[in-house]
Amino acid sequence: MLIYMLALSLNYDSVLLIPPSSTRLARDVMICVVMSNKVTPRRPSGFNEYLPGEQIEFNRLLDIVRRVYEKYGFAPLDTPDIELSEVLLAKGGGETEQEVYRFKREGSDTDLTLRYDLTVPLARYVAEHESDLIFPFRRFHIGKVHRAERAQAGRFREFYQCDIDVIGSNSPIVDAEFPVIINEIFGDFNFGEFTVRLNNRRILNGFFESLGLGEVTRDVLRTVDKMEKLSRDAITEELHRVGLSDDQIDQVLEFTAITGSNDEILQSLNGLTIDNPVFKQGVAEITTVVKTLRAMAMPEQRFKIDLKIARGLDYYTGTVYETVLDDYPQVGSVCSGGRYDNLASYYTKTDLPGVGISIGLNRLFYALNQEGVIKADRQSPAKVIVLPITESQNDYAAQVAASLHGAEIPAVLYTEINDLGKKLRYASRMGFSFAVVIGQDEVANSKVSLKNLETRTDETVSVDELAAKLR
Amino acid sequence: MLIYMLALSLNYDSVLLIPPSSTRLARDVMICVVMSNKVTPRRPSGFNEYLPGEQIEFNRLLDIVRRVYEKYGFAPLDTPDIELSEVLLAKGGGETEQEVYRFKREGSDTDLTLRYDLTVPLARYVAEHESDLIFPFRRFHIGKVHRAERAQAGRFREFYQCDIDVIGSNSPIVDAEFPVIINEIFGDFNFGEFTVRLNNRRILNGFFESLGLGEVTRDVLRTVDKMEKLSRDAITEELHRVGLSDDQIDQVLEFTAITGSNDEILQSLNGLTIDNPVFKQGVAEITTVVKTLRAMAMPEQRFKIDLKIARGLDYYTGTVYETVLDDYPQVGSVCSGGRYDNLASYYTKTDLPGVGISIGLNRLFYALNQEGVIKADRQSPAKVIVLPITESQNDYAAQVAASLHGAEIPAVLYTEINDLGKKLRYASRMGFSFAVVIGQDEVANSKVSLKNLETRTDETVSVDELAAKLR
Numbered sequence: 003m004l005i006y007m008l009a010l011s012l013n014y015d016s017v018l019l020i021p022p023s024s025t026r027l028a029r030d031v032m033i034c035v036v037m038s039n040k041v042t043p044r045r046p047s048g049f050n051e052y053l054p055g056e057q058i059e060f061n062r063l064l065d066i067v068r069r070v071y072e073k074y075g076f077a078p079l080d081t082p083d084i085e086l087s088e089v090l091l092a093k094g095g096g097e098t099e100q101e102v103y104r105f106k107r108e109g110s111d112t113d114l115t116l117r118y119d120l121t122v123p124l125a126r127y128v129a130e131h132e133s134d135l136i137f138p139f140r141r142f143h144i145g146k147v148h149r150a151e152r153a154q155a156g157r158f159r160e161f162y163q164c165d166i167d168v169i170g171s172n173s174p175i176v177d178a179e180f181p182v183i184i185n186e187i188f189g190d191f192n193f194g195e196f197t198v199r200l201n202n203r204r205i206l207n208g209f210f211e212s213l214g215l216g217e218v219t220r221d222v223l224r225t226v227d228k229m230e231k232l233s234r235d236a237i238t239e240e241l242h243r244v245g246l247s248d249d250q251i252d253q254v255l256e257f258t259a260i261t262g263s264n265d266e267i268l269q270s271l272n273g274l275t276i277d278n279p280v281f282k283q284g285v286a287e288i289t290t291v292v293k294t295l296r297a298m299a300m301p302e303q304r305f306k307i308d309l310k311i312a313r314g315l316d317y318y319t320g321t322v323y324e325t326v327l328d329d330y331p332q333v334g335s336v337c338s339g340g341r342y343d344n345l346a347s348y349y350t351k352t353d354l355p356g357v358g359i360s361i362g363l364n365r366l367f368y369a370l371n372q373e374g375v376i377k378a379d380r381q382s383p384a385k386v387i388v389l390p391i392t393e394s395q396n397d398y399a400a401q402v403a404a405s406l407h408g409a410e411i412p413a414v415l416y417t418e419i420n421d422l423g424k425k426l427r428y429a430s431r432m433g434f435s436f437a438v439v440i441g442q443d444e445v446a447n448s449k450v451s452l453k454n455l456e457t458r459t460d461e462t463v464s465v466d467e468l469a470a471k472l473r
Numbered sequence: 474m475l476i477y478m479l480a481l482s483l484n485y486d487s488v489l490l491i492p493p494s495s496t497r498l499a500r501d502v503m504i505c506v507v508m509s510n511k512v513t514p515r516r517p518s519g520f521n522e523y524l525p526g527e528q529i530e531f532n533r534l535l536d537i538v539r540r541v542y543e544k545y546g547f548a549p550l551d552t553p554d555i556e557l558s559e560v561l562l563a564k565g566g567g568e569t570e571q572e573v574y575r576f577k578r579e580g581s582d583t584d585l586t587l588r589y590d591l592t593v594p595l596a597r598y599v600a601e602h603e604s605d606l607i608f609p610f611r612r613f614h615i616g617k618v619h620r621a622e623r624a625q626a627g628r629f630r631e632f633y634q635c636d637i638d639v640i641g642s643n644s645p646i647v648d649a650e651f652p653v654i655i656n657e658i659f660g661d662f663n664f665g666e667f668t669v670r671l672n673n674r675r676i677l678n679g680f681f682e683s684l685g686l687g688e689v690t691r692d693v694l695r696t697v698d699k700m701e702k703l704s705r706d707a708i709t710e711e712l713h714r715v716g717l718s719d720d721q722i723d724q725v726l727e728f729t730a731i732t733g734s735n736d737e738i739l740q741s742l743n744g745l746t747i748d749n750p751v752f753k754q755g756v757a758e759i760t761t762v763v764k765t766l767r768a769m770a771m772p773e774q775r776f777k778i779d780l781k782i783a784r785g786l787d788y789y790t791g792t793v794y795e796t797v798l799d800d801y802p803q804v805g806s807v808c809s810g811g812r813y814d815n816l817a818s819y820y821t822k823t824d825l826p827g828v829g830i831s832i833g834l835n836r837l838f839y840a841l842n843q844e845g846v847i848k849a850d851r852q853s854p855a856k857v858i859v860l861p862i863t864e865s866q867n868d869y870a871a872q873v874a875a876s877l878h879g880a881e882i883p884a885v886l887y888t889e890i891n892d893l894g895k896k897l898r899y900a901s902r903m904g905f906s907f908a909v910v911i912g913q914d915e916v917a918n919s920k921v922s923l924k925n926l927e928t929r930t931d932e933t934v935s936v937d938e939l940a941a942k943l944r
């Protein structure tokens with residue numbers, strides 16, 4: 003007869019069935035089970051993190067964004083992750099409140115919320131420090147935000163936003179800087195061609211005013227924003243439902259169907275007999291933006307006036323932007339933004355007009371990773387590994403590594419006790435390009451053996467030559 | 474008789490006393506008060522943020538840290554700000570739980586905690602991704618952590634930690650890398666001389682074992698850690714209270730009083746007739762560390778064996794580090810760490826020995842700012858501003874700015890409508906070094922006027938020469 007011992011607890015890793023024949027084993031296993039009362043290492047659902055290879059690539063993108071933002075004179079800003087709910091949610095709006103991480107810490111009455119974007123903290127910052135800031139104020143902010151959205155593929159509850167804004171300027175020349183900045187960043191990303199789509203809310207608002215749409219202008223804007231996704235029939239139905247006449251609907255459809263080169267669209271807009279000052283200001287602004295983009299040598303094929311771009315948010319009042327990767331249109335807009343009249347009306351009486359854009363890198367990275375575009379084969383920021391063959395070469399290897407570091411060459415010193423084959427296997431798996439191998443001959447001759455792990459060739463070089471060779 | 478109208482509400486900015494003689498004014502002011510129903514822009518107590526000039530300096534320090542970490546082959550890591558409480562607080566310990574931001578979001582049962590350091594998330598990460606990582610695993614992590622500590626000067630509830638760890642190596646050569654890295658970072662910081670103090674917990678533990686201290690070893694360690702702050706009498710009293718005999722106390726005091734050069738201390742340690750294997754291993758390890766530091770050209774005056782360094786945490790088992798700024802000892806240790814036997818025992822059965830250090834930059838920055846050491850006079854990452862005198866020069870100025878950006882020279886284009894005096898005043902207040910001024914003559918001759926705002930000199934140069942001049 004076979005009797006089994008059963009060790010079971012919700013806290014234990016597993017249920018064990020132990021035959022009594024192996025009592026000694028059984029006791030050892032029992033002890034092991036009791037000892038293995040571990041917590042499963044896991045993250046909250048919707049919270050992402052990268053493996054080292056991916057993180058290196060993700061940081062490469064973050065670095066490009068930051069370098070370009072700084073080149074255009076945006077100063078860094080960093081605000082707390084946590085804000086007072088009363089301040090952060092001053093604008094109200096149920097939608098926002100449901101999606102935020104709002105909480106009171108146990109034993110505390112302070113009502114706190116994790117920031118859900120970088121714009122409201124910017125508004126709070128500018129209003130709080132108004133007297134210490136110099137306007138126009140150009141800032142970039144690269145930071146994490148948190149949204150308690152339903153978790154789904156490619157949607158995260160924690161993600162980076164990379165924002166720039168210019169606060170306190172009404173110049174349309176400033177509006178033109180943003181497509182140029184997008185052009186530099188996405189050019190450096192090297193994910194193929196892309197297009198910055200431009201419009202101006204005044205053009206839409208002025209046109210709708212001229213049609214006498216009045217209060218439904220917002221609803222019509224929202225419908226226009228969906229034009230690319232919906233059929234003509236669906237759009238017509240939606241505009242009917244909002245209360246537009248057949249004639250008004252025809253005019254909206256005709257207007258938003260204006261296409262052609264940037265110059266052709268500008269010509270069409272100037273040819274329209276719309277006697278509305280808002281419309282005229284919008285056309286004048288977009289004309290200046292286009293002229294300035296050309297002065298700034300923005301490639302013509304990378305920016306495109308598109309009268310269907312509305313950027314739903316009520317917030318925008320002038321120029322609006324969207325950016326699409328030509329080869330990956332399904333990703334949607336990878337960088338959007340626009341001009342607004344008043345950043346911080348909830349906090350200050352001062353009018354603070356501004357213009358800005360935001361890049362959501364995690365979603366872009368996720369989509370491109372799915373497409374196999376992201377190469378993540380390097381596990382180390384260094385390309386060089388220094389490998390003493392035995393412990394006797396450790397000191398010499400430490401000197402060699404120090405000389406590389408002194409020459410600003412990133413390098414790893416590997417002194418685990420292993421045979422050389424294992425050491426070289428580590429080097430390959432980690433994605434190092436070069437191994438500097440040091441045995442007793444190398445020490446005796448003040449040399450190193452430099453292995454190129456990609457071409458599988460090696461040569462003997464002196465320590466003095468090594469840094470120059472690797473550069 | 475004077476009658477005042479009183480406008481008062483808790484939500485209004487102010488209480489107004491309005492004399493009836495000025496009824497029109499009164500109505501206007503009333504409207505203004507009603508309109509000014511603003512939320513005061515403010516942060517939760519203990520949450521810090523910098524003005525742009527400070528932020529530029531703070532980021533300069535962060536950049537130095539990151540550059541050096543990467544040079545030594547540490548891969549970037551970034552884990553969620555939020556962890557499951559069950560996982561993050563697996564270790565338990567009431568002290569920790571009181572200081573963390575632990576919460577459940579309204580309408581959710583998930584028990585979450587903001588990370589309070591970067592070590593526990595590292596343990597969770599390594600255990601979770603164990604099979605995907607290659608060991609030894611070298612990672613750096615620069616990120617914010619949150620502690621619900623009592624707010625006080627220089628202590629923040631949100632601050633950056635800059636950590637590096639090597640996981641899965643027992644090599645004392647690796648231990649020697651950390652003082653070298655600290656030396657590079659604090660050398661680049663340029664806050665004067667500094668000293669990395671070294672010890673090895675095995676030396677202390679082995680010595681205490683040899684004294685037969687047994688269970689009170691931990692208490693004695695904690696007392697040793699306070700030796701610099703307490704008088705000899707206070708130390709004696711504390712050791713008495715813990716239960717040490719007079720003889721044991723004398724021996725502890727004598728041992729921790731061993732001083733001299735690094736070689737002298739090593740000599741003293743080797744001269745002691747302590748027949749304890751733990752002690753002997755500790756002495757062997759610190760001897761290797763010192764030898765390797767010299768091979769790596771670490772300046773001798775910048776590292777110092779100090780047998781009083783214990784680093785209170787039970788966690789450490791081998792080499793321990795502390796770093797003191799020689800000119801600002803009151804700041805305390807600005808970079809500490811050490812070797813531990815088991816990083817992730819709460820999550821995995823795999824033994825994961827490691828060694829690491831952490832720099833808390835915000836506290837250092839605060840202290841040095843108080844001392845007036847931090848220069849924060851540049852409000853922009855760019856040193857150059859391009860100033861068209863009137864709108865007619867905007868296009869040409871846009872071309873000039875684009876040519877600077879093309880040459881990777883950070884520059885701001887300023888097109889606000891202002892007189893030149895105001896434009897130059899903006900340039901000075903912002904801390905720009907150069908203004909590129911463009912009037913109609915400059916446009917006509919394809920030149921620019923380059924003003925050095927520091928020396929207050931100017932010269933006329935062609936657009937082609939400009940980038941080279943500014944470099």
